[in-house]
Amino acid sequence: xxxxxxxxxxxxxxxxxxxxxxxxxxxxYTFVASTHSLQTILRPPLPLLPGKEFFANYYQALxxxxxxxxxxxxxxxxxxxxxxxxxxxxxxxxxxxLSAYAIVFFRFPGRMVFFxxxxxxxxxxxxxxxxxxxxxxxxxxLIDTYTGLIVPLIASAxxxxxxxxxxxxxxxELVEAxxxxxxxxxxxxxxxxLPLSATNIAALFxxxxxxxxxxxxxxxxxxxxxxxxxxxxxLRKMISFxxxxxxxxxxxxxxxLAIVPPVLVVVFMQRWFVRGLVETEK
Amino acid sequence: xxxxxxxxxKLLPYLLVAPxxxxxxxxxxxxxxxxxxxxxxxxxxxxxxxxxxxIDNFRRVLADPNYVNSIQVTVIFSIATAVLAMAxxxxxxxxxxxxxxxxxxxRTLMIWPYAVAPAIAGMLWLFMFNPSMGTxxxxxxxxxxxxxxxxxxxxxxxxxxxxxxxxxxSYNFLFFVAGLQAIPKTLVEAAAIDxxxxxxxxxxxxxxxxxxxxxxxxxxxxxxxxxxxxxIIHAVTGGGPGKATETLVYKVYNDGxxxxxxxxxxxxxxxxxxxxxxLTAIQFRYVEKKVHYG
Numbered sequence: 001x002x003x004x005x006x007x008x009x010x011x012x013x014x015x016x017x018x019x020x021x022x023x024x025x026x027x028x029y030t031f032v033a034s035t036h037s038l039q040t041i042l043r044p045p046l047p048l049l050p051g052k053e054f055f056a057n058y059y060q061a062l063x064x065x066x067x068x069x070x071x072x073x074x075x076x077x078x079x080x081x082x083x084x085x086x087x088x089x090x091x092x093x094x095x096x097x098l099s100a101y102a103i104v105f106f107r108f109p110g111r112m113v114f115f116x117x118x119x120x121x122x123x124x125x126x127x128x129x130x131x132x133x134x135x136x137x138x139x140x141x142l143i144d145t146y147t148g149l150i151v152p153l154i155a156s157a158x159x160x161x162x163x164x165x166x167x168x169x170x171x172x173e174l175v176e177a178x179x180x181x182x183x184x185x186x187x188x189x190x191x192x193x194l195p196l197s198a199t200n201i202a203a204l205f206x207x208x209x210x211x212x213x214x215x216x217x218x219x220x221x222x223x224x225x226x227x228x229x230x231x232x233x234x235l236r237k238m239i240s241f242x243x244x245x246x247x248x249x250x251x252x253x254x255x256x257l258a259i260v261p262p263v264l265v266v267v268f269m270q271r272w273f274v275r276g277l278v279e280t281e282k
Numbered sequence: 283x284x285x286x287x288x289x290x291x292k293l294l295p296y297l298l299v300a301p302x303x304x305x306x307x308x309x310x311x312x313x314x315x316x317x318x319x320x321x322x323x324x325x326x327x328x329x330x331x332x333x334x335x336x337i338d339n340f341r342r343v344l345a346d347p348n349y350v351n352s353i354q355v356t357v358i359f360s361i362a363t364a365v366l367a368m369a370x371x372x373x374x375x376x377x378x379x380x381x382x383x384x385x386x387x388x389r390t391l392m393i394w395p396y397a398v399a400p401a402i403a404g405m406l407w408l409f410m411f412n413p414s415m416g417t418x419x420x421x422x423x424x425x426x427x428x429x430x431x432x433x434x435x436x437x438x439x440x441x442x443x444x445x446x447x448x449x450x451x452s453y454n455f456l457f458f459v460a461g462l463q464a465i466p467k468t469l470v471e472a473a474a475i476d477x478x479x480x481x482x483x484x485x486x487x488x489x490x491x492x493x494x495x496x497x498x499x500x501x502x503x504x505x506x507x508x509x510x511x512x513x514i515i516h517a518v519t520g521g522g523p524g525k526a527t528e529t530l531v532y533k534v535y536n537d538g539x540x541x542x543x544x545x546x547x548x549x550x551x552x553x554x555x556x557x558x559x560x561l562t563a564i565q566f567r568y569v570e571k572k573v574h575y576g
Contacts, residue, residue, distance in 0.1 A: 008380060008480060009380055009381060009382070011377075012377040012378075012380040012381050013377075013381055013384070015373070015374070015377040016374060016377050016378060016381065016388050019370070019373075019374040019377070019392070020388065020391045020392060022370075022448075023391070023392055023394065023395060023448070023451055023452070024391055024394060026403075026406040026407060026410065026448065027394060027395075027398070027406065029406075029409075029410060029417075030406055030409065033409070041415060042415050043415075045417040045420050045421065046417045094301075095301045095302040095305065096302060098298045098299070098301065098302070099298060099299040099301070099302040099303070101298055102294075102295040102296075102298035102299045103295075103299070105288055105289055106288055106289055106291060106294065106295035106298075107288050108292065108295045108296065111295070114299050114303060117303065117306060117307075117311075118302060118303070118306055121306055121310045122562060129310075129313045129314050129317050129551055129555070130534065130535060130538065130539075130551070131317070131320075131534075131538040131539070131544065131547055131548060131551065132312075132313035132314070132316035132317045132320065132548070132551075133309060133313040134539075135313070135316065136308065136309065136312060136313055136316075151305060151309070152305075152309040154305065155302060155305035155306045155309055155310060160302065172287035173287075175287040175288070175289075176287050179287070179289075184289075185289045185291055185294060188289075210396065210397050213397075213399065214397075214398070214399035214400065214401075214402075214513075215399075216399060216400065216401045216512060216513030216516070216517075217512045217513065217516075217531075217535070220516070221539070232399045232401050232402060232513070235401075235402065235405065236401060236405075236516075236517050239405060239517075248415070252409075255402060255405065255406070258399070258402055259397070259398055259402060262397035262398070262399075263394055263397040263398070265397070266393055266394075266396060266397045267390060267393070267394075270389075270390065270393065274389075274393075274456055277453075277456060277457075278456060278457060278460040
């Protein structure tokens with residue numbers, strides 16, 4: 001480009017490298033800590049390079065018997081997080097694609113009322129109505145269940161709005177052609193709408209998976225039993241900065257285990273994720 | 283828009299919206315109306331007795347110095363987090379826009395923190411900066427600075443702000459990169475031919491043209507700082523020391539679940555709902571405006 005010197009490009013590269021160092025450093029440093037022994041971690045400063053305890057620490061955290069985190073092993077927590085994140089992502093996509101389909105491709109009394117009923121919930125994140133929602137959970141006996149962890153979080157207007165916007169761009173001729181060829185609503189949905197929405201679904205899946213995995217307040221409230229904790233909550237329970245007994249090297253391993261799955265999802269599905277994020281949230 | 287082609291079914295559409303509607307009613311409308319109802323009641327902590335008190339709960343909440351404090355904390359926290367996260371992200375995005383090679387590589391490394399849970403982000407920073415074993419705390423002490431975020435309010439605030447902003451950099455970065463790509467290169471080149479230097483081009487052309495993106499991100503970041511950072515505060519400071527980092531959402535949680543002051547906690551929820559609705563309305567006005575910019 002005109003007006004851009006070689007030097008300014010080099011400066012830009014240097015700035016970006018510095019930026020990445022800052023952005024990635026906390027994660028890298030946690031990884032470094034997870035490869036050192038407890039004694040090394042407790043004696044600052046911690047070295048900048050990984051230590052020799054990688055296999056020992058990870059083996060102990062993953063297979064070192066039960067009882068690491070309140071009597072529960074890491075696998076259970078990871079499994080819980082995976083179930084919750086997948087449940088929220090899939091559940092949200094399914095119910096919102098169905099309701100958006102109804103609102104765009106059918107005419108029925110009450111259509112706009114339903115649309116607004118759903119739309120208004122955009123303005124009510126779970127954080128602002130925690131106590132009454134918690135009470136509903138207690139009344140429905142949903143404390144310490146996967147249903148209780150997942151279902152309240154899958155009702156949100158964002159995904160419905162996104163699908164609605166996308167469906168509105170599908171030309172009416174396509175619907176007409178399908179009907180002329182004798183396709184019913186189900187056939188149209190399955191053979192035309194779903195394939196067309198594939199990119200949107202992929203993008204949304206990544207965003208919602210991260211959303212589910214990183215939930216904190218809700219899992220904290222609706223789980224009492226340790227074996228129903230997600231890994232983020234379990235991690236919080238492992239840490240006590242005042243307590244000398246905290247197994248820091250294992251905490252660090254658990255930290256890395258809690259970070260890696262969502263990071264992998266984001267990095268590997270980057271293309272859809274970035275497109276979906278930047279296009280949808282406007 | 284011409285009338286859409288639709289399917290003639292009568293019953294099917296109701297079945298299709300039913301799941302979402304059911305969940306919305308049970309987990310949104312019912313609790314929200316309960317919150318409003320409860321905010322007009324005073325209940326003893328055992329839930330045995332309650333009395334209608336009108337807007338008395340609101341009056342008490344708004345007159346409570348602790349609540350006023352938590353408003354202040356929230357405002358400082360949100361502004362600092364949003365400004366810090368956006369400034370760093372904008373700088374990095376402008377730099378990324380300049381480089382020709384390695385764009386994808388930089389982006390891949392930059393989006394990591396997006397996938398990190400806020401609570402874990404808080405723990406990572408606390409690990410580096412906690413007074414007993416944090417490496418950076420050790421360095422600060424060696425440099426002669428008294429550092430103890432577990433006892434010193436402003437330092438605790440600083441720590442949660444940095445952790446919250448750090449997590450948000452990736453998100454802002456992606457949007458700024460997209461915003462920068464939408465700016466016509468011809469404008470920037472024309473200015474360059476007219477002799478404007480890089481700094482001048484940034485402030486007179488790029489920055490104003492980025493304004494829609496910046497404003498959108500400002501709303502998103504504020505909402506994030508209000509609500510999504512509960513995990514950071516709960517994991518890092520627990521609202522302390524004292525009440526130095528007690529944000530509005532944290533106070534709702536603390537009063538409702540720890541201190542069991544139900545009526546006032548519900549009143550706080552209702553106030554929060556009003557704030558969210560205002561933020562959302564601003565966001566939508568902006569979306570309308572943006573159409574003009576094209």
